Amino acid sequence: MTGDLGRTIDAIWRIESATLIAGLTRLTRDVGLAEDLAQDALLAALEQWPTAGVPRKPGAWLMTVAKRRAIDGRRRAPMLDRSHAELGRDRDVSQEEAMLAFHESLDDDLGDDVLRLLFMACHPVLAVEARAALTLRLFGHLGTADIARAFLTRESTMAQRIVRAKRTLAEARVDFAMPHGAERAERLASVLEVIYLVFNEGYSATSGDDWMRPSLCEEAMRLGRILAARAPGDPDVHALLALMELHASRAAARTDRDGNPVLLLEQDRARWDRLLIQRGLASLERALRLGGALGPYALQAGIVACHARARTAVETDWVKIVALYDALAQVMPSPVVELNRAVAVSMAFGAAEALPLVEALAEHRLLDGYHLLPSVRADLLQRVGRFDEARHEFERAASMTRNTRERGLLRRRAAECATGG
Amino acid sequence: MRFMMMMIPAVYQQDTPADFTPPVDAVEQMSRYNQELQQAGVLLSADGLHPPATGARVRFGGGKPTVTDGPFTESKEVIGGYWIIAARSREEAIEWASRCPAAAGDMIEVRRIFDMEDFPADVQAAAQF
Numbered sequence: 001m002t003g004d005l006g007r008t009i010d011a012i013w014r015i016e017s018a019t020l021i022a023g024l025t026r027l028t029r030d031v032g033l034a035e036d037l038a039q040d041a042l043l044a045a046l047e048q049w050p051t052a053g054v055p056r057k058p059g060a061w062l063m064t065v066a067k068r069r070a071i072d073g074r075r076r077a078p079m080l081d082r083s084h085a086e087l088g089r090d091r092d093v094s095q096e097e098a099m100l101a102f103h104e105s106l107d108d109d110l111g112d113d114v115l116r117l118l119f120m121a122c123h124p125v126l127a128v129e130a131r132a133a134l135t136l137r138l139f140g141h142l143g144t145a146d147i148a149r150a151f152l153t154r155e156s157t158m159a160q161r162i163v164r165a166k167r168t169l170a171e172a173r174v175d176f177a178m179p180h181g182a183e184r185a186e187r188l189a190s191v192l193e194v195i196y197l198v199f200n201e202g203y204s205a206t207s208g209d210d211w212m213r214p215s216l217c218e219e220a221m222r223l224g225r226i227l228a229a230r231a232p233g234d235p236d237v238h239a240l241l242a243l244m245e246l247h248a249s250r251a252a253a254r255t256d257r258d259g260n261p262v263l264l265l266e267q268d269r270a271r272w273d274r275l276l277i278q279r280g281l282a283s284l285e286r287a288l289r290l291g292g293a294l295g296p297y298a299l300q301a302g303i304v305a306c307h308a309r310a311r312t313a314v315e316t317d318w319v320k321i322v323a324l325y326d327a328l329a330q331v332m333p334s335p336v337v338e339l340n341r342a343v344a345v346s347m348a349f350g351a352a353e354a355l356p357l358v359e360a361l362a363e364h365r366l367l368d369g370y371h372l373l374p375s376v377r378a379d380l381l382q383r384v385g386r387f388d389e390a391r392h393e394f395e396r397a398a399s400m401t402r403n404t405r406e407r408g409l410l411r412r413r414a415a416e417c418a419t420g421g
Numbered sequence: 422m423r424f425m426m427m428m429i430p431a432v433y434q435q436d437t438p439a440d441f442t443p444p445v446d447a448v449e450q451m452s453r454y455n456q457e458l459q460q461a462g463v464l465l466s467a468d469g470l471h472p473p474a475t476g477a478r479v480r481f482g483g484g485k486p487t488v489t490d491g492p493f494t495e496s497k498e499v500i501g502g503y504w505i506i507a508a509r510s511r512e513e514a515i516e517w518a519s520r521c522p523a524a525a526g527d528m529i530e531v532r533r534i535f536d537m538e539d540f541p542a543d544v545q546a547a548a549q550f
Contacts, residue, residue, distance in 0.1 A: 004512075011512035015461065114460075222507065225462035252537045257545075270548070271537060275465060275505065 005050055013042055016059040018139050022113035024066055026176050031120065032166035035138070037073075041066040115230045116176055118223070122191040125172045130165040131194045132201075137162055139226075140198075140219040150201055150216050188231070192240050192297065195223045199244050203251075217248055228283070235292020238283045243301035245280035246308050249273040260405050265313040277308045299328040318348035335364045343376055351383035371400035375410060382417055391417035423465065423507055423534040424514035430501040431526030436492055439474040450522040458506060458517065469502035498528070505534070 017038055024034035041062040055061040121134045129151065136142050136150070148158035179187050202216025224241040231237050253267035262268075284301045292298045302324045310316040325341035338361055346354030358377045367373045378393030394414035398407045432441070443451075458464035470476075476491040493499065508514040511533065518529040537545055 007510065007512040008516065011510055011516045014509060014513055015516060218507065218509075222462035225464075226460065229456070229459040229462070257542060279465065 005054075006046075008054065009042075009045055009049060012045075012054070012058045016062055017042075018114055018117065019059065020062055020066060021138055022117035023063060024070065025117055025120070026113050027067070027070060029176055030170050031117070031138070032163075032170060033073075035166075037066040037069050038062070040069045112178075112230050114226065116178055118191055118227070119178065119187050120169065120174055120176060122187065122194050123169060123172075123174050124186070124190055125168055125174060126165050128193065128197065130161055130168075131190065132197050133158060133161050134165045135194050135223070136198060136219065139223055142219070150198075188234060188236070191227065192236055195220050195227070196240060196244070196297075198223070199247075203247055214251065217244070217251070220244060221248060233290065235287040235290035236295045236297055237287075238290065239287035239292050239295050239298035239301050242280045242283035242287060243297050243304060245276045245283060246301060246304040249276035249280060249308060261403075261409070264307060265316075269312065272308070280308065281305055294327060294331060296328065296332045299324050299331065303328075316347070318344055322348045335361055335367050336370075339367070339373060339376060346380055346383070351380040355380050355384065369400060371397045371406075371410075373397075374400065378410075378413070378417075382413070387417040390414075422509070422536070423505055424511075425532050425534055426504045426506065426514065426518045426521075427500050427530040427532065428502045428504075428521075428523070429498050429528040429530060431524055431528075433473055433499040433501045434497045434526070436494075437472045437474060439472055441472045441474075447522075447524065454520065454522050455504075457520070458504065463506045463508060463517065464504065465507055466505040467503065470500060473499045 020038045020041065021031070021034045024037050025031045028034050028037070044065045045058070045062060049055075117138060118135065121138055122131045126134065133147055133151065136147050137144070140147075142150070144159045144162065145155045147162075148155040151158065153161075178184065199217055199220035202213045202218075202220065221241070221244050224237070224244055227237050228241050249272050250264070250267060252273065253269070253271040254262060256262050280301070284298065284305055287293075287295070287298045287301070293302075303321050306317050306321050306324070321344040322341065325337065325344050329337050329341060339358065342354045342357035342361070345357060355377075358373070358380060361367055361373060362377075374393045375397035378390045378397060381387075381390035381393060391414045394410050394417060398410035398414065401407050401410065432443075455464065455467060458467075473491040473493055476493075478489045478491070478493060480487045480489065506514060506517060508517065511531070514531050514533075518531050521527075521529060523529065537548065540548070
């Protein structure tokens with residue numbers, strides 16, 4: 001087989017496999033078996049297409065082959081009974097009828113199987129990490145080694161996690177049907193959580209040179225778009241997509257040429273991705289129109305959108321950002337949100353206003369060891385001219401971060417304070 | 422990576438009148454295709470262009486640019502619209518282009534879009550404004 005055809009088959013597989021596995025899961029009610037059948041079909045394609053050529057409808061071809069394997073499997077299973085019992089003629093007839101009914105069920109193609117598969121992979125019977133791993137496996141077409149690398153675990157650990165996840169779904173007899181009402185809302189929340197987890201795994205990585213990182217963001221955004229196209233009535237879906245696309249629009253500006261982090265307000269906005277900003281703002285608009293303004297993703301996307309809309313850093317609408325953080329602190333109370341809110345307050349109303357807010361957080365146990373707390377406090381102290389305290393806080397922050405580049409930045413700022421700057 | 426799929430329709434290769442609109446069934450088929458791209462999570466943007474008869478070409482010959490109004494009789498390959506898709510490989514982009522319900526004689530040119538990182542450092546620096 002030529003390399004070109006190999007890559008073409010790989011591309012077709014990437015396009016078709018989620019649909020294929022979803023359809024087969026509906027038939028077999030077993031996502032592990034469905035994946036095996038789909039793999040069998042891929043092997044058949046790799047064998048046959050080099051001589052027979054790529055079929056006109058490769059997806060349908062793969063599905064037909066996989067279904068045939070499914071039927072062969074079913075046929076083989078009852079055969080085993082023959083050794084245990086005498087089979088009468090009537091038994092054969094009923095077997096044929098059952099086979100026919102099975103055939104018919106194979107062609108019953110109602111509803112969106114891909115969406116069902118996504119909801120199944122994010123079932124609460126699985127731990128969040130297992131949901132993310134299984135989702136990446138089924139939709140991201142990432143190999144076990146890649147997924148393991150993405151989550152900084154060993155390949156064998158990840159392989160076990162995925163196998164166990166599939167077994168758990170089978171054992172718990174998780175239904176391959178769209179949940180309704182409150183259960184649907186809960187499951188959708190889990191799907192969104194998993195997608196955002198994958199995105200953040202890629203986005204907030206401290207090692208920027210790893211190629212896996214950007215591709216995780218890409219996969220998460222693709223999942224978000226799949227969801228937005230297939231569940232277009234849910235505001236939170238559009239809000240999450242907006243949040244991811246707006247964050248990702250800054251990817252190229254977040255580090256300098258040597259890989260050092262560049263703070264948001266110092267980024268070269270010409271390097272922000274306009275297509276992603278435009279898409280993100282449109283998705284946010286859709287979420288708001290659908291009545292989702294107070295969802296946690298919409299509020300966060302709203303904050304990122306304030307930055308995206310500002311042509312220069314000084315044009316940022318900090319008062320609006322403070323208002324959005326106020327709302328976010330209501331729906332998603334967290335000391336990290338409070339800390340970010342304090343930063344916004346300092347930008348909108350001055351460092352002196354924000355200092356007491358940050359100092360109130362000093363006792364918070366959840367922020368113990370969180371280097372951004374002293375780092376923000378140091379910045380505020382520097383801005384109000386309390387240089388000695390600021391230097392001390394920058395040093396403390398530097399000693400708390402594990403990221404060497406960030407540590408360098410904090411040390412430099414401490415040195416600035418020492419010279420009264 | 423991002424790709425632009427540029428549609429060069431057969432109908433724009435002829436002398437298409439300025440008020441040309443595509444037939445309803447062709448639009449329906451194309452909408453289904455766009456929906457397929459959307460449901461696969463790959464579609465980022467898509468637009469259709471008015472016939473070349475309503476366009477203009479601005480040519481640079483060294484002095485003052487010269488403007489020619491459409492239609493452009495001298496060139497056969499005129500873009501009628503484009504899609505921007507996020508694909509994981511060139512082959513995937515080509516596969517998506519191959520699935521377009523295009524008419525006989527249509528052509529789609531598939532081109533990868535530059536990322537800032539694709540440029541050398543001095544070009545990246547020059548791109549700042």
